[in-house]
Amino acid sequence: MIDSNSRQCVKVAYLWDGVSSTLLEDVTLISQQGIITEITTSQVAEAIDLGNAAIIPPLANVHAHLEFSDLKQPLSPALPFTNWIGKTIARRRANDNVQQAIELGISESVKSGVALIGEIVTHSQLEYGLHKTGLSLLLFRELIGLTPQAVKEQKEIVAAFLKRYRDRHSLGLSPHAPYTVRPELLQQCVQWACEYTLPVTMHLAETRAELELMKSGSGELVEMLRRLDLWDSQMIEEGTKPLDYLRILSQAPRTLLAHGNYLSEQEIQFLAGEPQMSVVYCPRTHAFFKHENHRWREMVDSGINVAIGTDGRGSNPDLNLWKEVQFLGEKANSREAEQILRMATVNGWRACGDPVSIEVGQRACWTVVRTQNDSSIPFTEWRDLIGPLTYVETVNLAGP
Numbered sequence: 001m002i003d004s005n006s007r008q009c010v011k012v013a014y015l016w017d018g019v020s021s022t023l024l025e026d027v028t029l030i031s032q033q034g035i036i037t038e039i040t041t042s043q044v045a046e047a048i049d050l051g052n053a054a055i056i057p058p059l060a061n062v063h064a065h066l067e068f069s070d071l072k073q074p075l076s077p078a079l080p081f082t083n084w085i086g087k088t089i090a091r092r093r094a095n096d097n098v099q100q101a102i103e104l105g106i107s108e109s110v111k112s113g114v115a116l117i118g119e120i121v122t123h124s125q126l127e128y129g130l131h132k133t134g135l136s137l138l139l140f141r142e143l144i145g146l147t148p149q150a151v152k153e154q155k156e157i158v159a160a161f162l163k164r165y166r167d168r169h170s171l172g173l174s175p176h177a178p179y180t181v182r183p184e185l186l187q188q189c190v191q192w193a194c195e196y197t198l199p200v201t202m203h204l205a206e207t208r209a210e211l212e213l214m215k216s217g218s219g220e221l222v223e224m225l226r227r228l229d230l231w232d233s234q235m236i237e238e239g240t241k242p243l244d245y246l247r248i249l250s251q252a253p254r255t256l257l258a259h260g261n262y263l264s265e266q267e268i269q270f271l272a273g274e275p276q277m278s279v280v281y282c283p284r285t286h287a288f289f290k291h292e293n294h295r296w297r298e299m300v301d302s303g304i305n306v307a308i309g310t311d312g313r314g315s316n317p318d319l320n321l322w323k324e325v326q327f328l329g330e331k332a333n334s335r336e337a338e339q340i341l342r343m344a345t346v347n348g349w350r351a352c353g354d355p356v357s358i359e360v361g362q363r364a365c366w367t368v369v370r371t372q373n374d375s376s377i378p379f380t381e382w383r384d385l386i387g388p389l390t391y392v393e394t395v396n397l398a399g400p
Helices: 081-094 098-111 148-165 183-196 208-216 220-227 242-249 265-272 283-288 296-301 321-329 334-344 346-351
Strands: 008-015 024-032 035-040 053-056 059-064 114-121 136-143 170-175 199-204 254-259 277-281 305-308 365-371 390-396
Touching: 059 098, 059 254, 059 277, 059 305, 059 321, 059 346, 081 220, 098 114, 114 170, 114 346, 114 390, 136 148, 136 199, 148 170, 148 183, 170 183, 183 199, 183 242, 199 242, 208 220, 208 242, 242 254, 242 265, 265 296, 277 296, 277 346, 283 321, 296 305, 296 334, 305 321, 305 334, 305 346, 321 334, 321 390, 334 346
Parallel strands: 008 053, 059 114, 114 136, 136 170, 170 199, 199 254, 254 277, 277 305
Antiparallel strands: 008 024, 024 035, 053 365, 365 390
């Protein structure tokens, strides 16, 4: 066990600080009591030499559903979407050991080098005991309310959530989606977020079916709600767009939009003017549902903070964020590769209101990237960092 109070020195062939667009070569990181005290190219006798490895800021998976972490494979078929939702609900109701699934998800995440998780919480009695993992958690309490009575019940749920977890973890609220949350509940969530200074995350512009529901009160989501006797034709005014939700969510201290698969040009421009709002793209889940091309490049170019998440194992084969990076990086040029690495690291932390970088005075927490056989392939381009021969591990001397 590393003693974070002692002086730690690590030499590495390449380092990216998360701020610049430059890979530094042959540097030594020195930390004391969990804080970086020096970054030098001078020789330090006691430094541990990591060889042909690169250090980058710590990985952040800012949209996850750990309750499904015991699934061996995604819930199939993916389409139609409402059938997949039905399978998800059935799985949730049938799982009598959610706690074990949570622990499996945390263990898997730590082993794959993740240092921060944005977790959607759907049960009130779960424990997120991180022990000595060094993992940071941002817990978002999911809120669902399609009837006036259900909307009233959410207040008690939020109060219990804050009481149980506030002294142990960073917290937020998650009004689930336009098809499960009445507009008045969304407004109330934003008010609570402002009152308690909490971030908010919401599934928005996730599917074409969601857009159809908002626009015309029709489509597969409406039919699903009718079968459940939960559809209220007066709940959402016809002609509503994701932009109407964005305007409400922009009032929260911080907002993470889960997926954003079908945001329009107007909505992208709106987000570009709201620096407290981020989009969380889940690449392999996006592919699982066969969505149209995600507009993450346009979002990045517009100045939007785009981060990456895995979603849950209900739509993803694992919780390995580095595989999301590699999935996106397969056809990326060097400029896009740099942006992908930012999305998986510093952008995720920024989305959660906890910016990181590898600089003097910052926490001693970073991710190490190396070739599997420790070969001498140089990290001369950003694409080299996300090549197929790499694996990752996270070092955290600062604690969660």
